[in-house]
Amino acid sequence: MTDDQYRRDYAHHLIERVRTGQMTRRQLLVRASVFGFSLSAAGSMLAACGGDSTSTTPSASASGAPAPVMGGTLSVVIPPSLTDLDPVTIYDQGGIVLISQFCEYLIDLDNTNGLKPKLAVSWSANTDASVWTFKLRQGVKFTDGSPFEAADVVASIDRLVDPKSGSAALAALAGILSPGGTKAVDPATVEFTLDKPFADFPFLVCASSYNTVMLPRTYKGDWVNNPVGTGPWMLKEYKAKQKCTAVKNPTYWGKDASGNQLPYLDQVNWVLVQDESAANLQLQSGAIDLQQQTVFQGSQALFADPNLRVDIYPGSGIREVAFNVTKDPWKKKEVRQAVAYCLDRPAINKALYDGRSNLGFDTFWEPTVFPGNPTPPPRAQDYDMAKKLLADAGYADGLEFTLTFSKYLENPQYAQLIQAQCKPAGITVKLDQLSYEAYYAGDNDVTPWLNAAMTITEWGSRPTPGVYAQAMLLPTSTWSASHWDNKDFNTTFDQYMSTPDEAARTPLATKLSQIQQDDTPILLAFYITQLRTQKKNVFGVQGPGNFYCDLSMAFKTV
Amino acid sequence: MLRLIGRRLLLMIPTLILVSILVFALAEVLPGDVGRSILGPYATQEQVEILNKELGADKPLYERYVSWAVGFVTGDWGVSPLLNIPVRPTVMKALGNSLLLAGFALVIIVPVSIVLGVFAGLRKDSFLDRGITVSSLSMTVIPEFVSGVILLYIFAVWLKWLPVTAIPPDGSPFVDRFYYLILPAIPLMFLELGYIARMARVGTVQVLAMPYIRTAVLKGLPRHRVVFGHVLRNAMVPTVTVIGSQVGWLIGGLVVIETLFVYPGIGKVMVDAAQTHDVVMLEASVLVVAVIYMVANLIADIVVALLNPRIRMGG
Numbered sequence: 020m021t022d023d024q025y026r027r028d029y030a031h032h033l034i035e036r037v038r039t040g041q042m043t044r045r046q047l048l049v050r051a052s053v054f055g056f057s058l059s060a061a062g063s064m065l066a067a068c069g070g071d072s073t074s075t076t077p078s079a080s081a082s083g084a085p086a087p088v089m090g091g092t093l094s095v096v097i098p099p100s101l102t103d104l105d106p107v108t109i110y111d112q113g114g115i116v117l118i119s120q121f122c123e124y125l126i127d128l129d130n131t132n133g134l135k136p137k138l139a140v141s142w143s144a145n146t147d148a149s150v151w152t153f154k155l156r157q158g159v160k161f162t163d164g165s166p167f168e169a170a171d172v173v174a175s176i177d178r179l180v181d182p183k184s185g186s187a188a189l190a191a192l193a194g195i196l197s198p199g200g201t202k203a204v205d206p207a208t209v210e211f212t213l214d215k216p217f218a219d220f221p222f223l224v225c226a227s228s229y230n231t232v233m234l235p236r237t238y239k240g241d242w243v244n245n246p247v248g249t250g251p252w253m254l255k256e257y258k259a260k261q262k263c264t265a266v267k268n269p270t271y272w273g274k275d276a277s278g279n280q281l282p283y284l285d286q287v288n289w290v291l292v293q294d295e296s297a298a299n300l301q302l303q304s305g306a307i308d309l310q311q312q313t314v315f316q317g318s319q320a321l322f323a324d325p326n327l328r329v330d331i332y333p334g335s336g337i338r339e340v341a342f343n344v345t346k347d348p349w350k351k352k353e354v355r356q357a358v359a360y361c362l363d364r365p366a367i368n369k370a371l372y373d374g375r376s377n378l379g380f381d382t383f384w385e386p387t388v389f390p391g392n393p394t395p396p397p398r399a400q401d402y403d404m405a406k407k408l409l410a411d412a413g414y415a416d417g418l419e420f421t422l423t424f425s426k427y428l429e430n431p432q433y434a435q436l437i438q439a440q441c442k443p444a445g446i447t448v449k450l451d452q453l454s455y456e457a458y459y460a461g462d463n464d465v466t467p468w469l470n471a472a473m474t475i476t477e478w479g480s481r482p483t484p485g486v487y488a489q490a491m492l493l494p495t496s497t498w499s500a501s502h503w504d505n506k507d508f509n510t511t512f513d514q515y516m517s518t519p520d521e522a523a524r525t526p527l528a529t530k531l532s533q534i535q536q537d538d539t540p541i542l543l544a545f546y547i548t549q550l551r552t553q554k555k556n557v558f559g560v561q562g563p564g565n566f567y568c569d570l571s572m573a574f575k576t577v
Numbered sequence: 578m579l580r581l582i583g584r585r586l587l588l589m590i591p592t593l594i595l596v597s598i599l600v601f602a603l604a605e606v607l608p609g610d611v612g613r614s615i616l617g618p619y620a621t622q623e624q625v626e627i628l629n630k631e632l633g634a635d636k637p638l639y640e641r642y643v644s645w646a647v648g649f650v651t652g653d654w655g656v657s658p659l660l661n662i663p664v665r666p667t668v669m670k671a672l673g674n675s676l677l678l679a680g681f682a683l684v685i686i687v688p689v690s691i692v693l694g695v696f697a698g699l700r701k702d703s704f705l706d707r708g709i710t711v712s713s714l715s716m717t718v719i720p721e722f723v724s725g726v727i728l729l730y731i732f733a734v735w736l737k738w739l740p741v742t743a744i745p746p747d748g749s750p751f752v753d754r755f756y757y758l759i760l761p762a763i764p765l766m767f768l769e770l771g772y773i774a775r776m777a778r779v780g781t782v783q784v785l786a787m788p789y790i791r792t793a794v795l796k797g798l799p800r801h802r803v804v805f806g807h808v809l810r811n812a813m814v815p816t817v818t819v820i821g822s823q824v825g826w827l828i829g830g831l832v833v834i835e836t837l838f839v840y841p842g843i844g845k846v847m848v849d850a851a852q853t854h855d856v857v858m859l860e861a862s863v864l865v866v867a868v869i870y871m872v873a874n875l876i877a878d879i880v881v882a883l884l885n886p887r888i889r890m891g892g
Binding site: 101102103105108110111182183184185186187189190191193241243259260261290292293294296297300301303304305306454456457459460461462463464468497498 | 607608609610613614615616617618619620621622623624625627628659660661662726729730733734737740741742836837838839841845849852853
């Protein structure tokens with residue numbers, strides 16, 4: 020596909036998303052500018068959208084999309100879950116995709132990673148964001164017939180922060196919310212008292228914090244044999260690593276903007292396919308309607324298939340290249356900066372994602388991904404600067420280091436690009452490729468991904484810079500592969516997280532971004548846009564293109 | 578003959594014990610542990626340790642082995658800690674699927690490759706011989722993943738003559754399963770055809786050079802009686818041995834085909850279990866495949882003995 024064709028397709032995609040209410044007109048302007056469309060071109064796109072659609076949760080018939088078709092079955096291909104389907108412990112795509120169809124979050128994510136009320140209808144914080152009050156939706160019932168109330172929220176969250184539960188959410192909530200911090204004020208109100216102020220707290224209990232689905236207070240585990248939730252679907256059959264079938268929940272609380280009962284479809288069949296090539300062939304053969312998440316590498320044929328539509332979503336997934344600052348040569352920030360200046364980020368984006376991802380400049384406060392944040396100075400490839408920095412650090416004669424990564428997704432190709440781009444600066448990169456299991460194996464103090472000198476680690480989308488930083492950039496972070504401990508950053512981050520007011524946060528965000536980029540504990544060369552592939556007669560699939568996906572408004576035309 | 582069979586069956590017991598010990602020991606040196614596999618890379622170390630303790634994964638190796646072995650021989654194959662499903666029905670169902678695919682493939686592969694190999698041997702150095710040898714060898718060297726993808730693209734995506742998966746929808750009649758197995762069986766044919774056909778050819782050429790064949794021809798036996806009565810019977814000895822050794826692989830080693838065609842066979846069960854430290858699932862599936870290997874080889878030896886009286890008589 021040529022650049023012009025791609026730009027035309029992308030423009031059409033943006034227009035369709037505004038027409039179907041998946042994107043606001045303002046967001047279209049932002050996305051258009053990110054992709055280099057002129058103002059007049061963006062204006063034409065807005066004109067093509069017609070009307071003044073600003074809703075993020077419309078019915079599918081609200082605009083140019085076809086009217087919803089009731090009934091029918093949708094076939095979806097996803098990878099299998101490696102483990103049992105347990106909402107508390109799932110951590111991989113296969114498990115998350117399935118559980119989030121049957122169970123729901125307090126807060127949903129819209130297609131642009133914005134927050135949207137779900138089981139909570141509103142939320143607010145005290146002045147320093149240390150106490151949060153959530154109002155719950157009334158009239159919601161679990162599929163076992165019990166009503167959804169504040170006591171269920173308390174039980175669900177307390178279960179997640181209990182180390183014995185084995186929940187992956189524990190590490191994300193560690194230091195922010197402890198057992199006993201969640202209280203039921205009344206059946207419709209929940210209060211979270213945090214261990215410390217955290218202005219991004221709603222993002223920790225939304226659909227991007229995958230384990231935070233609401234379960235009844237009586238939940239005892241063994242979910243597959245006792246499936247329960249408040250979601251639009253009910254489990255009919257699950258065969259581990261083979262398939263999953265769901266039928267509509269007849270008592271689901273959700274309705275579209277026109278008052279139609281959700282979900283539209285009668286049934287969803289998930290086919291669990293591990294191999295990406297096999298999944299793509301199933302799509303191309305017509306046996307499958309939807310691939311929830313498409314990995315770009317190896318899926319190029321899907322873009323040219325006339326029967327399929329590949330939608331692009333503004334994801335924030337990263338490949339974290341971490342310098343372990345406790346080990347040489349990464350103790351010196353000049354060396355870290357030198358490697359950063361070796362990278363040709365547009366070329367990497369082109370090679371790995373055909374230019375579809377957003378460029379990153381070694382900071383999480385990236386406005387193209389998280390709108391409203393300060394624009395960081397771009398870091399273009401500059402070998403003279405790299406050599407000067409190396410000389411300043413005492414490596415004028417060159418440098419050799421080992422880069423450790425897993426043979427997973429596009430990590431090997433990325434490592435090879437880093438190796439090739441560092442060479443002209445006199446930097447020799449030795450590649451240490453491990454299996455996925457070996458890369459994550461062992462205790463936290465020995466596992467390669469947290470202890471090797473330099474690593475590449477894949478991270479799925481996170482909704483805010485703060486959530487990312489909390490996870491990996493603080494001395495208290497559970498998953499800090501860089502072991503970075505910058506006092507100025509830590510103090511500023513605490514201030515930032517105790518400042519809910521956006522205007523007051525901006526200068527703090529600017530400072531955090533500057534510190535992170537200047538000190539360069541990790542390289543962030545790109546933020547990965549998400550791809551979702553479907554037949555051209557499939558509409559209404561909601562969600563930000565990552566693991567989470569809402570099929571309650573999905574339908575198929577004839 | 579009965580003593581041969583009895584002796585071989587008895588030998589299977591110490592072999593299986595040795596295999597089970599080896600699998601347990603090798604699973605121990607794989608990177609990671611079962612707790613980490615269940616909870617994932619983002620769980621804290623404290624959570625992993627709590628779970629390992631709950632599962633008994635922190636106990637000494639011999640203790641875990643004895644506990645598993647006692648359960649296994651008494652029919653309790655356990656529950657997969659990863660998938661929370663009982664091991665025995667899972668393994669036996671996967672074995673049934675693999676047997677069906679392997680059986681279907683063998684029914685096509687064996688007669689076709691023997692006929693081609695014998696034809697090539699009977700017409701040694703002819704155009705037909707060279708054509709069969711070169712084409713069957715060419716097919717053998719194509720990796721099954723490559724031939725599988727190409728076949729899928731041509732017959733399932735482009736022409737839409739055959740289904741893209743190997744399992745029919747629920748409720749389909751049993752006979753439909755064979756229609757769905759056509760595509761996965763073809764790459765296996767490619768792989769095995771050259772191997773078995775070459776053995777049949779070599780056997781045929783060697784037997785044709787024997788004095789008793791010359792005698793049979795000189796005494797005026799019709800050609801078909803020479804071929805079917807003398808050549809085939811003796812030429813099949815090495816071919817049957819090779820087929821026996823391939824049966825085990827066709828049942829337990831089809832991971833690539835099972836992955837590509839989304840087929841729930843035992844090869845995939847074994848690999849998944851090894852990657853996730855699911856030792857109970859791994860042990861059961863490996864032992865079942867080991868039994869299949871040994872039984873297939875035993876059957877091959879019996880067939881060889883029936884074909885060759887000298888072996889039968891212990892000569």
